[in-house]
Amino acid sequence: MNARAIVVTSGKGGVGKTTSTANVGSALARLGEKVAVIDVDVGLRNLDVVMGLEGRVVYDLIDVLEGRCKLRQAMIRDKRNDNLALLAASQTRDKESLDAEKFRGVVRALLEEEGFDRVLIDSPAGIERGFQTAATPAQGALIVVNPEVSSVRDADRIIGMLEAREVRENYLIINRLRPKMVSKGDMLSVDDVVEILGVKPIGIVPEDENVLVASNKGEPLVMQGGTPGAKAFVEIAQRIRGEDVPLVTPTESAGFLGSLRKLFGGR
Amino acid sequence: MSWWPFGGKKSKDTLKDRLQMVLVYDRMSLAPGKAEALKKDVLEVLRRYFPEAKDLEIHLETIEEKMMLRADLPLKQELNQDAK
Numbered sequence: 001m002n003a004r005a006i007v008v009t010s011g012k013g014g015v016g017k018t019t020s021t022a023n024v025g026s027a028l029a030r031l032g033e034k035v036a037v038i039d040v041d042v043g044l045r046n047l048d049v050v051m052g053l054e055g056r057v058v059y060d061l062i063d064v065l066e067g068r069c070k071l072r073q074a075m076i077r078d079k080r081n082d083n084l085a086l087l088a089a090s091q092t093r094d095k096e097s098l099d100a101e102k103f104r105g106v107v108r109a110l111l112e113e114e115g116f117d118r119v120l121i122d123s124p125a126g127i128e129r130g131f132q133t134a135a136t137p138a139q140g141a142l143i144v145v146n147p148e149v150s151s152v153r154d155a156d157r158i159i160g161m162l163e164a165r166e167v168r169e170n171y172l173i174i175n176r177l178r179p180k181m182v183s184k185g186d187m188l189s190v191d192d193v194v195e196i197l198g199v200k201p202i203g204i205v206p207e208d209e210n211v212l213v214a215s216n217k218g219e220p221l222v223m224q225g226g227t228p229g230a231k232a233f234v235e236i237a238q239r240i241r242g243e244d245v246p247l248v249t250p251t252e253s254a255g256f257l258g259s260l261r262k263l264f265g266g267r
Numbered sequence: 268m269s270w271w272p273f274g275g276k277k278s279k280d281t282l283k284d285r286l287q288m289v290l291v292y293d294r295m296s297l298a299p300g301k302a303e304a305l306k307k308d309v310l311e312v313l314r315r316y317f318p319e320a321k322d323l324e325i326h327l328e329t330i331e332e333k334m335m336l337r338a339d340l341p342l343k344q345e346l347n348q349d350a351k
Contacts, residue, residue, distance in 0.1 A: 149282055156290050185277025192283050196290065 001202075001240045003140025003169045005107050005119045009162075010144040011154030013125030016175040017144050019211055019221075020233070021122040022050045024142070024173075026220040027237035029083035033117040036075065036110045038087040040134040041124040042098050045089035052218020053078065053086050062090035065102045071109055080223060085116075098129075100136040107137035118240075127161060135162060140169030142236075143199065146176045147188040156197055171202035173236060178207045179250045190249050203236035205229055206250040291327050291334060302327070305336075313340060 008021045018039075025037040038061065039047035048054040059074035064087070078084040087106075110116045123134035135141070141162050145155040155172070162170055174190055181187035188196075190204055208229030214221040221230040222237075228250065238245045292299045306325045313323055317340065324339040 149286060152286055153289060153293065156293060160294065182279075185279050188279050188282060192279065196283065196286055 001140050001169055001171070001242070003138065004111055004117065005121065005137045006140045006142060006240075007121045007123050007135045007138035007162075007167070008142045008144060009123040009131060009134065009158055010125065010151070011127060011131075011158040012146075012151045015144050015146045015151050016173075016205070016211075017125070018046050018050050018122055019215065020142065020144050020173050020175065020205075020236075021047060021120050022220040023222045023230075023233035024236050024240070025120045026051075026078075026081060026084060027222040027234045028118055028120075028240065029078075029081045030222065030234075031237055031241060032083065033241070034083050034115060035118050035120065036085050036087060036114075036116045037120045037122065038107070039089035039122045040098070040103075040130060041122065042089045042130065043091065044124065045091050047122050048076075048086060048088045049218060050215050051078065051086060051220060053088075054218075057088045060088045060090040061103075061106070062097055064106055065099060066097060071106060072114065075110075075114070080219075098133050100133040103133055104137040127157060131158075131161075132165075135165055135167055138167050140171075141167050142171055142173050142202065143197075144173045144175050145193060145197070147174060147182075147190075147193055152188070152193060152196060159197060159199055170199055172197065172199050173203050173205065174201055175205045176207045177204055177250060183251070201247060202239050203232055204247065204249055205232040205236075291329065295334060302336075309338060313338065317342070319343065 008017050008024070010017050021037055025035050029035045037047060039045050040061070042062065048057055053076050056076050059069040061074070063069045064071050064074045074087055075085040076088065078086065107119050107121070110119050121134050121138060124130035143155050143158060145151050159170060172193065174193055177190065178187055182189045190201060194201055206228050208227055210227040211221055211229050214224065221227060222233050224230060235245045289299070292302060309325055310323060313320070317323070320340060320342065322339065322341050325336065327334065327336055
């Protein structure tokens with residue numbers, strides 16, 4: 001992706017925006033990019049806990065916007081990964097003080113003055129002001145979508161709004177895919193979601209219990225590696241960097257009964 | 268149902284149809300009930316003018332990026348008249 005400021009968004013809550021931001025951010029940093037991740041979910045911040053950096057938050061985004069601290073002071077460097085830094089959302093303050101133009105200035109300063117290669121913006125759920133502000137400085141978007149009815153509908157809405165805001169470099173992260181259900185025809189496939197939404201996928205993340213385990217521990221999955229979810233996030237980071245990594249839809253071996261079913265015309 | 272091995276409509280196909288339908292209306296910011304009423308009215312008018320016409324059909328379709336409400340109105344041609 002050419003976009004250096006990328007908003008991670010979804011419309012619907014609970015589909016994996018924050019997890020995706022943490023993991024794609026960590027993976028990009030491990031690949032050598034200097035990455036800032038910003039939580040814009042004022043009042044409901046979570047990126048700090050998912051990344052395990054909650055104990056080190058002193059200043060937050062609103063402090064920066066209101067001039068109570070320098071931008072550099074508010075950036076929390078991840079000790080496990082020197083290339084990665086977090087700018088936390090405010091948990092207590094009024095979100096009215098989140099000014100879109102000032103926020104654009106912060107993102108620009110990170111990219112142009114503080115030496116970051118990439119900024120990932122974790123957008124709040126919804127289509128209201130919080131999302132609008134998060135999208136303001138973005139040149140591209142990662143739209144996180146689960147293959148289920150409300151998530152796909154909301155993603156479509158978000159895609160329309162991004163296009164209206166001239167955020168053009170947009171890709172889908174299809175999250176929580178359950179290959180078994182897809183093969184039974186009880187879950188939309190990757191192709192279905194892409195056909196419905198008309199936006200290309202940049203990654204497919206299978207349902208992976210280790211995602212929850214990693215969040216429990218405050219260590220993004222990609223820092224441990226090895227699991228299918230971790231692999232998917234690393235590949236997303238590689239594709240963002242322009243590496244040619246083929247997109248393979250996760251499958252589950254059908255087993256004997258499955259083969260039998262196929263033989264008799266089922267799918 | 269998905270356990271039945273001989274095909275049949277999968278739940279995801281039902282979902283896909285429903286989603287495609289609802290998104291067409293969402294993208295137009297049009298209430299689905301309103302669009303259905305519009306279709307009914309247009310059909311009624313067409314029938315008034317072309318009582319004999321069969322296979323009158325109105326549907327929404329997407330062609331590339333554009334969404335359109337399309338009415339199919341096959342008109343019978345009197346081919347014999349020229350031949351006489």
